[in-house]
Amino acid sequence: MQDLNTQLTQKAINIRKNIINAMGINKSAHVGGSLSCVDILTVLYGRVLKNIGKDTQDRDRFILSKGHCALALYAALAEFGIITEDELYTFGENDSDFPSHIVQNKQKGLEVSSGSLGMGLPFGIGSAIALKRKNLDKKVYVLVGNGELNEGSNWEAIMFAGARKIDNIVVIVDDNKMQNDGDSKNVLPVFDLGAKIEAFGWDIITVDGHNLEELEAAFEKAKNNKVPTAVIANTVKGKGISFMENNSIWHNSKMTDEEYSDAMKEVENVN
Numbered sequence: 001m002q003d004l005n006t007q008l009t010q011k012a013i014n015i016r017k018n019i020i021n022a023m024g025i026n027k028s029a030h031v032g033g034s035l036s037c038v039d040i041l042t043v044l045y046g047r048v049l050k051n052i053g054k055d056t057q058d059r060d061r062f063i064l065s066k067g068h069c070a071l072a073l074y075a076a077l078a079e080f081g082i083i084t085e086d087e088l089y090t091f092g093e094n095d096s097d098f099p100s101h102i103v104q105n106k107q108k109g110l111e112v113s114s115g116s117l118g119m120g121l122p123f124g125i126g127s128a129i130a131l132k133r134k135n136l137d138k139k140v141y142v143l144v145g146n147g148e149l150n151e152g153s154n155w156e157a158i159m160f161a162g163a164r165k166i167d168n169i170v171v172i173v174d175d176n177k178m179q180n181d182g183d184s185k186n187v188l189p190v191f192d193l194g195a196k197i198e199a200f201g202w203d204i205i206t207v208d209g210h211n212l213e214e215l216e217a218a219f220e221k222a223k224n225n226k227v228p229t230a231v232i233a234n235t236v237k238g239k240g241i242s243f244m245e246n247n248s249i250w251h252n253s254k255m256t257d258e259e260y261s262d263a264m265k266e267v268e269n270v271n
Contacts, residue, residue, distance in 0.1 A: 018075035032250040034072035041076040053109035065120020066145035118151025147179025162201030176237035209233025
């Protein structure tokens with residue numbers, strides 16, 4: 001695992017730098033939730049997903065259902081060479097292909113427009129069914145936020161996929177325990193998330209969402225599952241920036257010059 005611990009750790013650091021740089025000192029972004037899912041994206045793009053951004057049916061599908069955290073995905077796409085850094089730094093500008101919520105652009109690795117919460121997983125299950133009907137042995141990976149699971153459409157999708165044993169769908173829950181209005185437990189708690197999803201016929205894998213080895217092992221196990229898989233990743237909102245961690249103010253905010261400087265110093269020392 002030495003290769004994983006060195007190369008992917010540096011990739012994760014670079015993605016966090018990309019996020020802070022692209023956010024800049026005068027742009028707002030959903031930075032807290034973007035930082036919490038960096039390690040998940042690092043393993044997906046570094047070890048799992050194939051042919052992303054290519055105009056071919058023989059590609060894995062990744063859907064960022066928590067589309068307000070688009071900056072994390074753009075930063076990962078730039079780090080893995082699917083888009084350029086110049087494209088990344090157009091984030092949020094008028095007429096950019098990379099607005100604050102994702103607009104579908106498959107050639108840029110953006111599988112589906114997202115931002116309206118609760119839509120990504122139903123879309124992903126539909127894609128998974130289509131792949132099976134075309135006899136394409138590919139999986140669909142959908143990243144959802146824990147707060148997003150307050151949306152009932154997710155539970156209809158979970159129930160359907162479990163009942164139909166749609167085994168080529170993998171949902172990853174970025175479970176940072178927070179959402180726009182604060183701690184999820186004080187807004188609308190889901191309580192025992194794993195048990196609820198498992199009750200609908202899914203296999204549940206719970207991991208430290210910042211442990212690259214655990215994440216890779218989870219995705220490897222999902223490859224051979226005969227039922228849909230849910231990877232519940234325990235994460236920290238704002239991971240890597242001390243003044244952002246577990247602070248709902250940074251769900252969507254702007255940085256001052258001083259905060260930008262402090263964030264860039266800290267991101268080098270994420271562990």
